[in-house]
Amino acid sequence: MTVFDQEKKVLVLDGGFGTTLEDVFHKDISTPLWSAKPIDEDPGLIINTHLAFLRAGADIILTSTYQCAFSTFEKAGYSREDAVRLMRKSVQLAVAAKALYLADRKDVLPHQVKIALSLGPFGATLSPAQEFGGYYPPPYGPGGSKDKGTNALNDDVEEERAIEALKEFHLERLRVFKEDEEAWNAIDFIAFETVPLTREIRAIRRAVATLQSEDPMWSKPYWISAVFPEGRFPEKDDTGQHVEIAKVVKALLEHDKDQIAAYPDGIGINCTSVEFLFPLVQGISKEIIQPTREQVERRPWLVLYPNGGDVYEPTTKSWIPQRNEKSWSDSFGGVVHEVVDAEIWPGIIVGGCCKTRPHDIYELSKIVKHSICKP
Template sequence: MLFKFTSADLENTSIIDCSTGEVAYHVSTPGPCIRERSRSTTSIRSFATYNSSSREKFDISEPKVTSLIDSDGLAAAEIFWENKLASVIRIGEETLAGTRDLFDSSCVRVMDDETHIPTRMEYVWRTTQEELQLLDDDSEVIGTYYPDCGADDLSPAYIPGSGNDYFDLDMDRISEDEVPELFNEPVTKKGGVYILDGGLGTTLEDVFKKDISHPLWSAKPVDTEPDVIIEAHLAFLKAGADIILTSTYQCAYGTFDQAGYSREDAVRIMRKAIQLAAEARTRFLAEANQSARNIRIVLSLGPFGATLTPTQEFDGFYPTPYGPHAYDAATSKEEQANAFISKDDELRAIEALTEFHAERLRVFTDDEETWDLIDGVAFETIPLTREIQAVRRALGSLKRESKSNIDKPWWISTLYPDGLFPEKRLAGGHVEVPDVLNAMLEGAELHPDGVGINCTSMAHLGPVLEATTEYVKNRADLAGKLSLVLCPNGSDVWNPETATWEGVAEGEAKANLWASKLDEEVQAVRIGTVWPEIIAGGCCRTGPTEIAALAEKVAHAT
């Protein structure tokens, strides 16, 4: 039996029985209903749906509900959403604990060209880049999902994006009672994808032609040319970004001191950066047809290594007490260590890094007006597991000492230059992805609501993403609860010793190629129960052109 979806929005569509032309089901999701996130340990904390100004607008007792209504007007199924996660699913008289009961995430098989996602009915969804099929327990195809077709003959739409989706089911091998559940699964299985902005610093250099070779980097114009910061944010928003990062990546008391600013000026400028992002959001939403957009502002904070000269995100050579020794230009990097021999020295380094991150965070949390403008926090480009632990401790200590609610969603993103995490092992080699994720997610300290990969070349993104997904998939306590953040670099390579970009290429062709490759990675992991929310954007050498290309690719895939 062939079914036609009248809308590409699977949460709001009619499902037509093509043999009769009659409506078999209506799918309806009233909304939006944005709620302050639950403090429950079983729920995800979504960056894309969190809004510091939304908490008083909506009744938190009213969840978003998707209903599947049959031809008799009765609810055959209901999905109760917690942000982007289906937390409760009712099918007939049966109530399921969300996607965990609907799918068997522990048995998901991720292969090079396809992914198999088992369901509780012993059927399996087989997904590839080209198709979505339903298999029975003998691996025979009993259903096929056809997107963007021009007619009932399932030919592709002449104009991409103008067609309808179809679902062809072999009703001789499927019970009619199972059909409502099968229609629920495509709705709950695809995680939301949201567009993050690109590299703000390199955009200021490349697009706005600003010289930011300065200790403050992208924060330099905040004080001297604030309109440029606003225009840069606006350029990303107009390109399709749902989330923008503040121009604070390299901000810390130490960098302001290097630049000749007082601590009072440092506080003023750091808080001003948040106000400029908010002003850009206000201006963008005031434009025609943009009032319905949910734009989020995320505080960008780089590692301690970003405050050093030369910067040490790629190598993690930190001076004492933050590391065993500072970078030595006279010694080859291969001969230098960034890990401690002494456990006591490592603990002292964690304490020093904890204070560094806590001191900087207080600049924002101590001012209620500034903190209220921020929808989330991103700790970016962290090169060492001890610094990951320090970030977690810093947030935990601030939360314990604060008299007000400073709780917001946050992520940690790490980098893999040449495909390797910067931290070295004393016995040789580099710390691997599972160890990095253990540093983020194991132990009693707060763990992030999202994990990310940034400042990594597209050539190395795939293997790191595969290892990250595999780790989370195998953790029943984490799968379906963490956001994934992907921010790879553009095509060019940064040389920290010469402070130049090498292999520079320009043009829309470069942007489209970059966006296509990132979209492939996103689509490969978005179907399933591992990542309920994916945030995709760019890092160095990705500007509004790249983000516009990515937004178009993701929208078409969706």
């Protein structure tokens, strides 16, 4: 029994934290730390941003740690000790926001407000960022592969070496929080987000399994959400073709050769335009319900938090606005309706990613709580 298993079958996640800092609070966070920059410089801003999403109807808030890693803190001029302190402080700020929200809302119980630890992929620590491309340097990837049109490793030895390197990257960050009892106890979920490569998915599962093997009392549900720019998974094969969604689901759920790989409590998609979402969910759902698939003992939740529709240009670090006939909440709400009606998933977490603001989450929350999940 996990906190995923409860009376509510649809939980609302917050929206785009970093872009809300920029668009709503008009803050310049253009550093390697991105949304983590105010943890040290303006902690009240972090709290207020969390509060804005909670007041908009979010059940879950993500910590401002997406781009946190020792390498990004080093680029921003912080020591390793400061990096540890600030990563843990981000959890404390989420806790403070939760406490303030509960003080104002006597009708909400503490267990109804969840905190998810946000952990981006290795690509989010690179410059330019590579969560939408997955072109990683050695030993995490082939290096220089963008010019060759592939980001995949076809040599089994190199693939295994890359998976282990990525596992250590994610394990190092997990330990920062696991080794602090106060921070760890405050976390309800762990969210691995915007993952562009199947080898990184496998690495994450191994990292979580390592911690689980060390701690028999492990009780943190976790999800892995992949990214599909323009409706396609970033990873390519040796012919330059994007890998099929079946391979992504296989990496998410199937046994990992002879390695111990933790089964995720949730799988899904984030930072992908709503227009691509439904066919992608259909593809994932098809793989989930295949009668011949070797299933483990339980089915995961589905986690969906698309972006606001604008397109990110990593070289200029800017967003290109897109025109949409329907509002983001109406378009996404329709997808959520379809998913709930299909009755394939035991539960769903829905929210927003980049360029979704508290108002978007407010509108989505109304649709979810008053239409899709009405008594």
